[in-house]
Amino acid sequence: MNTQMLFLMLPPVLGSFILGFFSFISYRRVEKISGWIALLAIVISFFAALSMLAGFYGHDTHPVVLDLGSWMKLGAFHLDLVFKVDALSTVFTVLITGVGLLVHLYSIGYMSHDESRTRYFSCLNLFCAFMLVLVTGSSLPIIFVGWEGVGLCSFLLIGFWYTDKANAFAGRKAFVVNRIGDAGFLLGMFLILKTFGSLDISVLEQHSLLSSLAGMPVLEWIMLFLFIGCVGKSAQFPFYIWLPDAMAGPTPVSALIHAATMVTAGIYLLCRMFFMLKLAPMVMDLIAFTGALTAFFAATIAIFQSDIKKVLAYSTVSQLGFMVLAVGAGAPDAGLYHLITHAYFKALLFLAAGSVIHALHGEQNIFNMGGLRTYLPGTAITFICGFVAITGVPPFSGWVTKDAILHAVFSHGHTTLFVLAFLSALMTAGYMTRLFHFVFLGNPRQSVKSAKNIHDSPWVMMLPMWILALLSILGGMGALRFETILEGWSHAQDIKHLDGPVSEMTMNALVTLSTLGAMFTVFYLYNKKYARLESMAQQRQKLISFIQREYGLNQFLVGGATYLSAALSKLFAWLDRSWIDGAVNSVARVSMILAGVISKIQTGHVQGYSYAVVVGFFVLAYYLLSGGV
């Protein structure tokens, strides 16, 4: 038993079960320290992950393996329960446990007044445990277990305050939409098993059929199904509808699950299966298109939101679109870099938003905020760090990674997609500036004026934010992006970067200038020309509210799904009544008819019976005595 792996995987599981047990018992003493217990578990995992990461910086790049024996044996099919940490997984484990650690610490402060915090921390630990299972699984079924597990935990955590029905529905929506993606994942798995005969990733990587099947419809279908799973989990168009609703959960949950970890599970899967994905060009194009579309769409919606968390939610969807676009364009390493930096600054932004909400006692409408820079200086500074990172101000983390993606997309020839992505980047700058302006700048508005004693959050909440702020600023550096390791990985995957018509430097310069320009324009507009903006908004009120409601997509999908399931139910009910009941009834009817016919033999006349007996007896006797049948 590999001790490193055990220290990585076990603590969150144990922590979750212990806390889960106590969440039922309701022991006062444990409640007080429940957060610290959960934190301890994650800290242990974090150090285990770090030690494994250190190993990968040397020349020894063997994956660390934890083999728990055989799991399934079905005839020729055979599956082992093996957890493996290789170059790709180690990055993810450090990210999960690291950001998880910070979020746990933050939650201790954020949830300090909540009655059911033991349950919260139990779910949070469980979530980390499942996420670790997902990224260390050596075969697709194990990844799927983690996949489903994180879906379950997101349901538990989104609907954490379930006494309010809206929260419960949001949790349910997340789970159901995820499930649709899961169906795709399952179908992909079935197809892989049928084509290749194995679901173990190392076996698939070396499989002899791979080269012969390159570009064949089979591979396209497999990757399409797996991508559907990714769409559900990573909130791509059109299955992103659950993510904005998921803001109903506690803010640290949004930070961890929806910024840093769960939604990145889809990206992880695509990268893990990249060796197969690159052999399915049509699906790659589809993926790139979906990513660009999602990025653009979500950005347009984010511009018009009034809830601070909703802005960040749509921003997350948009950034995920970027990552997916990168993978589809053939540059998964660029996508992974952006994933890492996005984890830093998006988690930070969510935590800062949580800090604001906490300070204003639950207010989430940005139009009621304002001027918080004086009241919440610490929060403001950390928010600025995240803000410059996400908008792509050089030389901060977001600038490095976003530009890498844009360059890759352009160089690989997807011009239209590049345009969409570029516009999305501009809009990112736009809505983030808008957010910053309304929350922190300007004069205090309604809630700020009415609230008493607005102060920065306690140290348990500020410390993680400062750490993440530091990471967001410095994250462009190679070390913080795990560059060495990921370069090793992308080299193994045979990823080559073309140097398009425009050199990287030129592109960088152009994009950066445009983004900065957008930012300053928005600042200017909101400061000086606010009245003008407002009148324009008034005129186009209908259009704006349409965009605000996700272009009606939510209603369309949910309504469509409801209608479809109702129609199917009616169809099946009819089938059951007429065919199945009919079949059963007709069996009964047939026997009755048959019985009626046969019972005519029983005439009741004894002499007839004796005739039959005699003849039958003699014939039988003849056959038996003459050695016949």
Add this chain to the structure above:
Amino acid sequence: MIPFEHYIYLSLILFSIGLVGLVVRKDAITVFLSVEIMLNAANLLFVAYSRVRGDEFGHTAAFVVIAVAAVEAAIGLAIVIRLKKQSGTLDLNEIAQLKG
């Protein structure tokens, strides 16, 4: 010397006669009488074989058959009396209580 086959043929003929009576006759009593004819034919066969083998086993068997015939006749007649009381007729074409 009577050839053995003659006993067999006689027994066969008697049995056939009884069988025909069993199937054909309408009234219950005559049917019973036909059954007695058949039993008689069987007894004849037992005795013939016993004669041939020099063994008295056949006699014993015939004895048992007679005893059984007695019992069967008694019970059968009891049923007939009961039947007459219930249905009023002994016509076997009419009595079809076993029908169904």
Add this chain to the structure above:
Amino acid sequence: MGERMIESMIFYAFAVLTIGFSLSVILLRNPISSALSLVSSFFCVSALFILAHATFLGIVQILIYAGAILVLFLYVLMLLNLQDENWIFNKHWTFAKVLQALSMVGVMTYISLRLLHIEPMVASSEMPTEFGSIESIGKILLGEQVLAFEWISVLLFIGILGVIAICSKKTKEAK
């Protein structure tokens, strides 16, 4: 030789009589006539038994079969008073029934003759004197075949019970 011839003649005579009487059992309409023909038939069969050196059995046949069983039949026949019934004297033999009867007989005869196994007879003079006597049969009945003997007694007992059960009147009293 003369002995043999007389033996054969007696046999054929009684055989023909038996067949004749049996035929009249099934052909006559009046059930009492049928019963009486059967009695005669039994007498002839008894003669045939004695011819085959089954002396004890021949006597038993007359005593019990003809003397007890058929007498019982006659008692019951007289009790039932079937002469007054109309249907007795109607036609029994329909075409279908004749066909039935003949087919049955045909099948049976064919099969029996196919399976027939003939054994040679021992001459009468060589028969032991004790053959077919009461002592020999008694020895077997109460020796080898004592179980069959006991079962017969059980069977008779059950028969008595059965008859009583069938013929008892169950008075329907409200309980």
